[in-house]
Amino acid sequence: MSYRLIVAADSGELGSRAADLLAEALAARPDAVLGLPTGRTPVSSYAELTRRSTQGGIDLTRAVAFALDEWLGVSPDHPATNAAFFRRHLSVPLAALHLMRSDADDPAAECAAFQSLLRESGGLDLALLGIGLNGHLAFNEPGSGFDSRCRGIDLAETTRRAHASEFGGLAATPRRGLTLGLADIMEARQALLLASGPGKAAVLARALCGPLTEDLPASILQRHPALVVVADRAAAAELPRRAA
């Protein structure tokens, strides 16, 4: 496998490098279709995009974005939804930001509609991705098929624990989520994986250098033909010095 590795000094520089790569993609294709993650990791990238967009350094007004996942069984007004996350962190005019509904009555129908919309948009040009402590990609928890598509999924306990404080405790944290599948993500023409902090060092190295396995969903990225990894020094600590 091969991937391009960019090591940033810290999370702030990571955001700036990720914004550079998005700017390059948008220069080539102003109406690019983007897949966007939530979580702590992309916050600095979204802050940088918001800053550049406000100052006129980047133009996302023709870009279409799809949120990669959403919690299920929670009101769209809840501050811990991914919809609320984007309202807080990405103050950038986009042609559209599509999200699955966190209060969908019929998750299968919601996912089918979202998948159709993505297909009609021509698929993802660039998927911005985070990696979970358990190796998940979007809400594709361990055990997700490499051929998986947009669907409802039972969330791993580690995922729920990582977000329990936002929902006021583990008991109140949703047990289900909606997510684009690994096959949907792999169809992105470019994949940009972000990782920040020492807690991600081991899982990032296993995903990129370990066995390709559905037990570690992010390992599927080893098969992606256009993968760029932007990691801060702490997250890159266990990677080989030079990407193969």
Ligand code: PGA
């Ligand atoms: P984090 O989440 O950025 O908050 O670490 C990443 C993920 O779970 O995919």
